[in-house]
Amino acid sequence: MKKIFFMIVLAGLLILLVTSVMEMPGIGSIDNPAYNEVTRYYVENAITDSNAPNIIASIITDYRAFDTLGETTVLFTSIAAVISVLSLGHHHGHKNHNSEEKVEKQHG
Amino acid sequence: MDDLIVKTITRLIVPFIQLYGIFIILHGHLSPGGGFSGGAILGASIVLYSLSFGLEKASKKLSHEASSIIESAGILWYIALGLVGIFMGGYFLTNRAAGFPMGEAGAVISSGMIALITLGIGAKVASTMITLFHTIIKED
Numbered sequence: 001m002k003k004i005f006f007m008i009v010l011a012g013l014l015i016l017l018v019t020s021v022m023e024m025p026g027i028g029s030i031d032n033p034a035y036n037e038v039t040r041y042y043v044e045n046a047i048t049d050s051n052a053p054n055i056i057a058s059i060i061t062d063y064r065a066f067d068t069l070g071e072t073t074v075l076f077t078s079i080a081a082v083i084s085v086l087s088l089g090h091h092h093g094h095k096n097h098n099s100e101e102k103v104e105k106q107h108g
Numbered sequence: 109m110d111d112l113i114v115k116t117i118t119r120l121i122v123p124f125i126q127l128y129g130i131f132i133i134l135h136g137h138l139s140p141g142g143g144f145s146g147g148a149i150l151g152a153s154i155v156l157y158s159l160s161f162g163l164e165k166a167s168k169k170l171s172h173e174a175s176s177i178i179e180s181a182g183i184l185w186y187i188a189l190g191l192v193g194i195f196m197g198g199y200f201l202t203n204r205a206a207g208f209p210m211g212e213a214g215a216v217i218s219s220g221m222i223a224l225i226t227l228g229i230g231a232k233v234a235s236t237m238i239t240l241f242h243t244i245i246k247e248d
Contacts, residue, residue: 050203051210052137052219060142061225065201068225069190072183072232079179079236086243 111160118160125153129234136226137219143229150230151237163245172242175235182232189221189228 025032042055042063050058060068132146158166193202201221204210208220217223 047213050219050222051213052222053214054137057137057142057222061222062203069186072186075236076183079239083243
């Protein structure tokens with residue numbers, strides 16, 4: 001019963017997604033909502049604004065430099081988290097090992 | 109890994125990998141590439157070195173403290189470049205209006221803040237890769 005219910009819900013979701021994909025404009029079409037004045041501004045003015053022939057570099061480090069700063073901060077935070085977790089487990093295991101040895105010595 | 113062939117090839121190839129990484133970082137505003145990809149190449153060279161020569165020798169080349177300092181310095185350099193824009197009377201991370209030397213389009217030293225930010229990102233990504241790899245293989 002549960003399986004049939006899931007199947008019906010998934011079929012409905014499939015129909016919904018397929019119909020919305022059919023409604024999407026074609027790749028590279030001039031009517032795309034993504035092809036608006038922002039794209040044209042970047043293509044026409046990026047070199048005069050930032051003197052960099054690589055438009056992607058001038059977008060990610062000049063127009064949207066604040067976004068890249070956040071990206072770099074994410075890298076920093078992730079490495080801090082990984083190091084704290086890994087080295088914490090290391091020290092913890094070491095201490096446990098020592099205390100076990102001590103207990104064994106006392107018992108011995 | 110204690111193999112003569114691997115060690116010899118690594119010793120030969122690491123300078124070229126590092127040169128290529130520095131090229132990618134310095135030409136980030138001229139050609140495809142930039143801080144993230146160039147930093148990944150630089151980090152991969154040290155990862156290759158520590159795979160073939162072991163962690164102790166790699167730590168002598170670039171210690172854990174040095175890579176942590178580089179990592180913090182990269183992001184502080186980025187924020188300092190952004191604050192220059194505020195002190196010169198513009199917004200945070202202003203490029204041309206903050207008076208960075210713009211140079212000539214197409215030259216290596218040009219485009220003001222972009223090249224400097226790419227340098228910072230490259231150092232940051234390289235040291236992140238090295239620190240992560242050394243921390244993980246230290247557990248074994």
